[in-house]
Every structure is written in C-alpha cells, then in structure tokens.
Amino acid sequence: MAELTEKHVSAIAQTVREWEIETAVRRGVEELAELQLVLLHYLRGRASIEDVRSELADVHIVLKHYELTFGDYQSELDAKVIKGNPSASIHD
Secondary structure, three states: OOOOOHHHHHHHHHHHHHOOHHHHHHHHHHHHHHHHHHHHHHHOOOOOHHHHHHHHHHHHHHHHHHHHHHOOOHHHHHHHHHHHOOOOOOOO
16 A cells, blocks of 8 residues: 655645645645546546556545644544444454
8 A cells, every 4th residue: 555654744744834725625626536537537448557546646645635634534434444344353
C-alpha cells in the first residue's frame, strides 16, 4: 500500500495552512471526480493503469489534506470496517 512520508505530510500540512477551506474542498472534489472519470475510462480501454495510479496518488494527497483539516477519523474508519466485516480483527 502506498504510504506518505513525513516530508509528504509536512508539505501537505503547509498547504493546509496556506489554503482557505473553500479552496481545499473544491480542489479535493475535483481530484475525486478525476479519479471517477479515469476509472470509467479505464473500463472502456481509454485510460491506462498508470493513469489510474496517478489519480489515486492525487486522491491520497487530498484525503490527507482533508484529515489534517477536519481531524482524525480513525474511530469512524474502524467502525465502518467492522460493520462491513464483523469477524475482522482491526487492531494488532
């Protein structure tokens, strides 16, 4: 799984400090829409796996930006994973 380094997070945190919330939300929504579009294009043979990976990277950055803006959501994530697979062990 792709991981953000401390340098990545630091750079994203700098952007969080510089951007207004409206800018961040709009940019994130655009990136999410681009992922949606490239996935549909991939299914039709009009985009490559590399195109999909590029958009996944953009969305990964957006999600970290949102997490730094709106706060940690680990408990919500845990609850959704458990709801989807009650027998899963989510903690080491």
